Amino acid sequence: MADWPHGGAEAAALEPYKGRYVAQDGLEVLYDSDSPYDVVRWLRKNGLRARVWKVPATAEDAGSFLTW
Amino acid sequence: MTYPFVELQRDPSGPPRPVLDVVVGEASEVLVPCLVDSGAMNTLLPDWVADLAGIDRTGAPTTTLGVGGSGVLAHLVPTVLTVGEHSWEAEVGFCDPWPGSWGLLGQHSFFRYFVVTFRTADFKLEIAPVPG
Numbered sequence A: 001m002a003d004w005p006h007g008g009a010e011a012a013a014l015e016p017y018k019g020r021y022v023a024q025d026g027l028e029v030l031y032d033s034d035s036p037y038d039v040v041r042w043l044r045k046n047g048l049r050a051r052v053w054k055v056p057a058t059a060e061d062a063g064s065f066l067t068w
Numbered sequence B: 001m002t003y004p005f006v007e008l009q010r011d012p013s014g015p016p017r018p019v020l021d022v023v024v025g026e027a028s029e030v031l032v033p034c035l036v037d038s039g040a041m042n043t044l045l046p047d048w049v050a051d052l053a054g055i056d057r058t059g060a061p062t063t064t065l066g067v068g069g070s071g072v073l074a075h076l077v078p079t080v081l082t083v084g085e086h087s088w089e090a091e092v093g094f095c096d097p098w099p100g101s102w103g104l105l106g107q108h109s110f111f112r113y114f115v116v117t118f119r120t121a122d123f124k125l126e127i128a129p130v131p132g
Helices: A009-017 A036-046 B047-053 B107-111
Strands: A021-025 A028-033 A050-054 B002-004 B019-024 B030-036 B044-046 B062-067 B070-083 B086-096 B103-105 B114-119 B124-129
Touching: A009 A021, A009 A028, A021 A036, A028 A036, A036 A050, A036 B047, B019 B047, B019 B103, B030 B047, B044 B047, B047 B070, B047 B086, B062 B086, B086 B107, B103 B107, B107 B114
Parallel strands: A050 B030, B030 B103, B044 B086
Antiparallel strands: A021 A028, A021 A050, B002 B124, B019 B030, B019 B070, B044 B103, B062 B070, B070 B086, B114 B124
Protein backbone atom coordinates (compact mmCIF):
# COMPACT_ATOMS: atom_id res chain seq x y z
CA MET A 1 0.00 0.00 0.00
CA ALA A 2 2.97 2.29 0.34
CA ASP A 3 2.72 3.36 -3.29
CA TRP A 4 -1.03 3.96 -3.20
CA PRO A 5 -2.29 7.54 -3.64
CA HIS A 6 -2.68 8.06 0.10
CA GLY A 7 -0.34 5.34 1.30
CA GLY A 8 -3.30 3.24 2.47
CA ALA A 9 -4.76 5.98 4.65
CA GLU A 10 -7.96 6.22 2.60
CA ALA A 11 -8.41 2.45 2.75
CA ALA A 12 -7.96 2.55 6.52
CA ALA A 13 -10.47 5.38 6.91
CA LEU A 14 -13.12 3.42 4.97
CA GLU A 15 -12.57 0.10 6.71
CA PRO A 16 -15.16 0.65 9.51
CA TYR A 17 -17.86 1.65 7.02
CA LYS A 18 -18.16 -1.38 4.77
CA GLY A 19 -21.68 -1.59 3.35
CA ARG A 20 -22.65 1.84 4.71
CA TYR A 21 -23.50 4.97 2.79
CA VAL A 22 -21.04 7.69 3.72
CA ALA A 23 -20.27 11.34 3.15
CA GLN A 24 -16.54 11.39 2.52
CA ASP A 25 -14.43 14.54 2.39
CA GLY A 26 -10.85 13.73 1.50
CA LEU A 27 -9.70 11.06 3.93
CA GLU A 28 -12.42 11.84 6.46
CA VAL A 29 -15.82 10.19 6.74
CA LEU A 30 -18.17 12.94 7.91
CA TYR A 31 -21.35 10.92 8.33
CA ASP A 32 -22.67 7.44 7.69
CA SER A 33 -26.09 5.86 7.38
CA ASP A 34 -27.87 2.90 5.82
CA SER A 35 -29.61 5.32 3.43
CA PRO A 36 -28.14 7.69 0.82
CA TYR A 37 -31.15 9.96 1.31
CA ASP A 38 -30.26 10.36 4.97
CA VAL A 39 -26.64 11.15 4.12
CA VAL A 40 -27.59 13.84 1.64
CA ARG A 41 -30.18 15.28 4.02
CA TRP A 42 -27.40 15.61 6.61
CA LEU A 43 -25.06 17.24 4.08
CA ARG A 44 -27.65 19.79 3.06
CA LYS A 45 -28.62 20.56 6.65
CA ASN A 46 -24.98 21.32 7.43
CA GLY A 47 -24.21 23.14 4.19
CA LEU A 48 -21.42 20.75 3.26
CA ARG A 49 -20.17 19.14 0.06
CA ALA A 50 -18.83 15.59 -0.05
CA ARG A 51 -18.51 12.36 -1.97
CA VAL A 52 -21.62 10.27 -1.24
CA TRP A 53 -21.41 6.55 -1.84
CA LYS A 54 -21.82 3.08 -0.46
CA VAL A 55 -18.51 1.72 0.76
CA PRO A 56 -18.10 -1.70 -0.91
CA ALA A 57 -18.92 -4.64 1.31
CA THR A 58 -18.22 -7.36 -1.23
CA ALA A 59 -15.95 -7.85 -4.18
CA GLU A 60 -19.03 -7.55 -6.42
CA ASP A 61 -19.79 -4.10 -5.01
CA ALA A 62 -16.36 -2.98 -6.10
CA GLY A 63 -16.48 -4.67 -9.47
CA SER A 64 -16.22 -3.44 -12.96
CA PHE A 65 -19.56 -4.43 -14.41
CA LEU A 66 -19.65 -5.52 -17.98
CA THR A 67 -22.63 -3.77 -19.50
CA TRP A 68 -24.35 -3.99 -22.80
CA MET B 1 -6.89 17.38 -15.08
CA THR B 2 -5.20 14.67 -13.06
CA TYR B 3 -6.96 12.71 -10.34
CA PRO B 4 -5.65 10.06 -7.94
CA PHE B 5 -7.26 6.65 -7.99
CA VAL B 6 -9.54 5.84 -5.04
CA GLU B 7 -8.33 3.42 -2.39
CA LEU B 8 -10.68 0.80 -1.04
CA GLN B 9 -10.65 -0.71 2.39
CA ARG B 10 -8.71 -3.86 3.06
CA ASP B 11 -11.57 -6.33 2.50
CA PRO B 12 -12.71 -6.34 -0.28
CA SER B 13 -9.73 -4.56 -1.60
CA GLY B 14 -7.41 -4.93 -4.52
CA PRO B 15 -5.62 -2.02 -6.03
CA PRO B 16 -6.97 1.52 -6.07
CA ARG B 17 -9.57 2.17 -8.75
CA PRO B 18 -9.89 4.88 -11.43
CA VAL B 19 -12.87 6.72 -10.03
CA LEU B 20 -14.00 10.28 -10.72
CA ASP B 21 -16.28 12.37 -8.54
CA VAL B 22 -19.16 13.62 -10.68
CA VAL B 23 -21.76 16.28 -9.95
CA VAL B 24 -25.10 15.17 -11.37
CA GLY B 25 -27.49 17.90 -12.49
CA GLU B 26 -27.53 20.83 -10.11
CA ALA B 27 -26.88 18.86 -6.92
CA SER B 28 -23.42 20.38 -6.53
CA GLU B 29 -23.11 19.40 -2.89
CA VAL B 30 -23.17 15.70 -3.78
CA LEU B 31 -20.14 14.18 -5.49
CA VAL B 32 -21.03 10.81 -6.98
CA PRO B 33 -18.02 8.53 -7.48
CA CYS B 34 -18.03 6.83 -10.86
CA LEU B 35 -15.70 4.16 -12.16
CA VAL B 36 -14.08 5.15 -15.43
CA ASP B 37 -14.87 1.92 -17.24
CA SER B 38 -13.76 1.58 -20.84
CA GLY B 39 -15.60 -1.75 -20.99
CA ALA B 40 -18.96 -0.14 -20.29
CA MET B 41 -20.98 1.22 -23.18
CA ASN B 42 -23.36 3.32 -21.09
CA THR B 43 -23.03 5.82 -18.28
CA LEU B 44 -25.06 4.39 -15.45
CA LEU B 45 -25.96 5.63 -11.99
CA PRO B 46 -28.08 4.30 -9.17
CA ASP B 47 -31.65 5.56 -9.16
CA TRP B 48 -31.27 7.33 -5.81
CA VAL B 49 -28.92 9.82 -7.46
CA ALA B 50 -31.72 10.99 -9.75
CA ASP B 51 -34.05 11.40 -6.79
CA LEU B 52 -31.54 13.52 -4.90
CA ALA B 53 -30.68 15.60 -7.96
CA GLY B 54 -34.35 16.22 -8.73
CA ILE B 55 -34.19 14.52 -12.12
CA ASP B 56 -37.62 13.54 -13.39
CA ARG B 57 -37.74 10.12 -15.04
CA THR B 58 -41.44 10.31 -15.82
CA GLY B 59 -41.96 9.31 -19.43
CA ALA B 60 -38.25 8.69 -19.98
CA PRO B 61 -37.43 5.79 -22.27
CA THR B 62 -36.43 2.66 -20.46
CA THR B 63 -34.25 -0.25 -21.34
CA THR B 64 -33.03 -3.36 -19.65
CA LEU B 65 -29.27 -3.50 -19.42
CA GLY B 66 -26.99 -6.30 -18.42
CA VAL B 67 -25.01 -5.23 -15.40
CA GLY B 68 -22.84 -7.62 -13.48
CA GLY B 69 -24.49 -10.59 -15.12
CA SER B 70 -28.08 -9.64 -14.37
CA GLY B 71 -30.67 -7.33 -15.86
CA VAL B 72 -31.43 -3.91 -14.45
CA LEU B 73 -34.06 -1.42 -15.56
CA ALA B 74 -32.58 1.90 -16.66
CA HIS B 75 -34.43 5.16 -17.28
CA LEU B 76 -32.48 7.04 -19.94
CA VAL B 77 -32.41 10.78 -19.29
CA PRO B 78 -30.28 13.54 -20.85
CA THR B 79 -28.37 14.87 -17.86
CA VAL B 80 -25.76 17.54 -17.20
CA LEU B 81 -22.66 16.03 -15.63
CA THR B 82 -19.74 17.98 -14.19
CA VAL B 83 -16.21 16.88 -13.37
CA GLY B 84 -14.01 19.59 -11.96
CA GLU B 85 -14.71 22.71 -13.99
CA HIS B 86 -16.01 20.90 -17.05
CA SER B 87 -19.68 20.18 -17.70
CA TRP B 88 -21.33 18.29 -20.53
CA GLU B 89 -24.78 16.89 -21.28
CA ALA B 90 -25.18 13.24 -22.08
CA GLU B 91 -27.63 10.40 -21.75
CA VAL B 92 -27.45 8.71 -18.35
CA GLY B 93 -29.16 5.50 -17.37
CA PHE B 94 -30.60 5.68 -13.84
CA CYS B 95 -30.87 2.11 -12.66
CA ASP B 96 -32.92 0.21 -10.15
CA PRO B 97 -31.73 -2.05 -8.72
CA TRP B 98 -28.12 -1.03 -8.81
CA PRO B 99 -25.59 -3.64 -7.69
CA GLY B 100 -22.49 -1.56 -7.15
CA SER B 101 -20.96 1.02 -4.93
CA TRP B 102 -20.29 3.55 -7.66
CA GLY B 103 -21.63 4.65 -10.99
CA LEU B 104 -20.07 3.85 -14.33
CA LEU B 105 -18.72 6.30 -16.90
CA GLY B 106 -18.87 4.49 -20.22
CA GLN B 107 -18.14 4.94 -23.89
CA HIS B 108 -21.28 6.77 -25.08
CA SER B 109 -21.54 9.48 -22.47
CA PHE B 110 -17.99 9.93 -21.18
CA PHE B 111 -15.19 8.59 -23.40
CA ARG B 112 -16.93 10.29 -26.34
CA TYR B 113 -16.20 13.64 -24.69
CA PHE B 114 -12.77 13.17 -23.07
CA VAL B 115 -9.29 12.03 -23.85
CA VAL B 116 -8.57 9.61 -21.02
CA THR B 117 -5.17 8.41 -19.87
CA PHE B 118 -4.89 5.68 -17.26
CA ARG B 119 -1.60 6.02 -15.38
CA THR B 120 -2.04 2.83 -13.41
CA ALA B 121 1.66 2.61 -12.59
CA ASP B 122 1.25 5.59 -10.28
CA PHE B 123 -2.52 5.30 -9.69
CA LYS B 124 -3.50 8.47 -11.49
CA LEU B 125 -6.08 9.30 -14.11
CA GLU B 126 -5.75 12.13 -16.60
CA ILE B 127 -8.71 13.50 -18.51
CA ALA B 128 -8.96 16.32 -21.00
CA PRO B 129 -12.02 17.46 -22.93
CA VAL B 130 -11.99 16.42 -26.58
CA PRO B 131 -11.04 19.54 -28.58
CA GLY B 132 -13.88 21.21 -30.41
